[in-house]
Amino acid sequence: MNMRVIGGWLLVVLALAAVPVALPSAFYLGIATHALIFAIFALSLNILIGHAGMSSLGHAVYLGVPAYAVAWLTVQAGWQPVPTVIVALLMGTALSALFGILALRASGLGFLMITLALGQVMWGAAYRWVGLTGGDNGIRLPARPALLGFDLSSALSFYVLVSIVLLIALCSLWQFDRSAFGACLRGTRDQPRRMSMLGHNVWLIRWAAFITAGFWGSVAGVLYCFDYQFVSPQALSLPQSAEALLMVVLGGAGTLAGPVVGAIIITVIKTVVSSYVDRWYSLLGLTFIVVVSVMPRGLVPGIASWLRGKRA
């Protein structure tokens, strides 16, 4: 492992550790926690968009369904936190396996429309199936549970947990990126026909990527439920999927840092703007248009090539 790689990881750990020191108030730490959870979520969506080259507009399914599972199992079934988390992750991942089979019947725009429609199915179910989900009122989690002996009720302790999970996610996705599977996945993105002529099972590679994205999305979903201690159909909505897509595209699809940067920027803007004006959706829409028109490749690749240009 060379020095630059070690230095990069050290920088990430230091940055994560510096946040509670710089922003000790529970309010700001809370915002930082939201941002990191959405960073995990955006990273999971980036597997599809950046690595597999498939745009999904239904990724909120894997945020919302595990979040509902955590809330329901805790509140209605009275389960302990550990089995609750495990079952919620399994549910989200299994659902991605099922929806992946349906969505991968198409590619390109067809894939996008099917993921969108499937997302709406889950949103509609959460909204209308009041007996299970509480409908528009959602489900409230009375308190953040202790997990494996760790008390998560304070803002700091929860921030530490989320940071550790983000580090694990970053590390695994970094490995994923460099691995044989990551290379094959990018191959199916760039030249799907050639990949099958080289003997690869393009469909299976894409399906595995879809499930991996579903798993990491579910991880974000579980944390989301613990974070807000509340889940409503909003978590499954089209704007939620679209926001995640924007995070990835804004930061830079296909890069490791891009989705994290995008998630932090969008979360901060959203929090700041929402406290001043209530025109968040107009601003979100405008951001979409500006990002696509001004920096279609995203911030991270844009800045990287700008730096390279300066050095050369």
Place this chain on the structure above:
Amino acid sequence: MQFWIVQSLNSLAMGGLLFLLSAGFSLIFGLLRIPNLAHGGLFMLGAYLGATLLGGQMNFWLAALLSGVAVGLLGVVLEAVLLRRLAGNEQGQVLVTLGVSFIIADLCLMAFGGDPMPLGAPRSLRPPVFIGGFAFPGYRLVVLGCALAVAVLLWLLLERTRLGAMIRAGVDDREMARGVGIKVSRLFSAVFFLGAFLAGLGGVIGGPILSAYPGLDADMLPLALVVVILGGVGSLPGALVGSFIIGAIYNFGSALFPDFAYVVLFLPMVLVLVIKPTGLFGRVLR
């Protein structure tokens, strides 16, 4: 017995409404390969414009036509200003049209408030119609009639006119169309106008049934998607048949299992995807 007759008629009316909604989406998607995710927003905008004009005592049909034209012109601007530069960049088109739909939704909320705005049907069409001894809301049959008329007119336009021939030529082979002197950018504007016009018109005609309310766009967009995926992307007969299938499922679903009606709507789409991914009338794309 009464239940079945009334629900069947309702299904047909709902199918007509869905066709008015999805024909424009299918047209733009099928001919230009642009997924216009602002379509639900344009439909809602049409409904709000219609409600405003009707509030000023305007004739219903004139209000519908004017709203359609206004929304159609907005569509032309969208295509020319935002989408033309993104030719071939599907993800960009998706994000931009989605962004536009968020802005439309937010501005409608700001301009018209959060309460639903009713649209009154023309007075002469309000009395119930008696079919086989059962009273049935007359306006619903009018919606069905409008949908069928639009279907016939669209078919005539695309298959029997010079403009239609040019549109089809421009879509099949852009370079070739340019070569024989067809202005492809004008064709794109024309198709976008037509698609957006249909959305606005549909919003007003559907208004007396749905009314205009915040969230109408988000309710309608998935329905348009389901109809188009079911019928086959870009196929007008597909959109028509898909609309009536979904209309029937929506009505009988809401009546028989109210909690799951919305979910049941998507089942035929799932079924068709598994069995025939190109949709009932679809061609293979790419």
Place this chain on the structure above:
Amino acid sequence: MTVPALQITGLAKRFGGLAATRDVSISVMPGERRLLIGPNGAGKTTLFNQIAGDFFPDAGSVKLFGEDMTRLPTRTRVKMGLGRTYQVLTLFPRDTLRHNVVLALLGTLGGGWSALGALTRRRDLAERADAALAQVGLADAAGRRVSDTSYGERRRLELAMALAQNPRVLLLDEPLAGLSAAERETVRVLLEEIPRDVTIILIEHDMDVALAFADRITLLNFGQVVLEGTRAEVIADPRTREVYLGG
């Protein structure tokens, strides 16, 4: 009697009203070099697409060393020993030449499912990839990106990727297209050096090279076989002139 390396029987495929392939039967013996000729649109590449399994025929069968693969997916055909290069280059332009060949190796050897460990650390794969690149004279270019190489080098990379998979039957779609005279000579020598245990079916418009290379020639027109024979037979046959001159 030996089993043909590739046996196509009664292959037919229609797209709408257009017959892409009409009752094509071709039998190629192990080790043979077979040349497919015919005017543009005769259905040569479409025939390759069908042999590769891009789409399934309406009728007929395709067998590789006696094994029926008519309805098998492309990837299975590759594992059975089918290789192919493309007329229009289909490479991974942002990656290195070595990485391109490694993707080919992962396709036949397996191991593409590992999500742990950096692919660049797989010495075994890198060595085999470099060997394949050396075989086509690109040993020095292994670490360069495809986008930084010349067109001629890319053509040779196509060949290296196919050869790295140790195919038993190799479909070459215009391997000389767009090359300079010097590059054509380089590739011609490379093709001559491919061992005889590889059966080759070639589409090529450079008749000087192709005719010298081929054992037998099949002439296609309008999706069907017009005639088949040795070099001399096909050249002498009046139907060849008819097809090309539209007589």
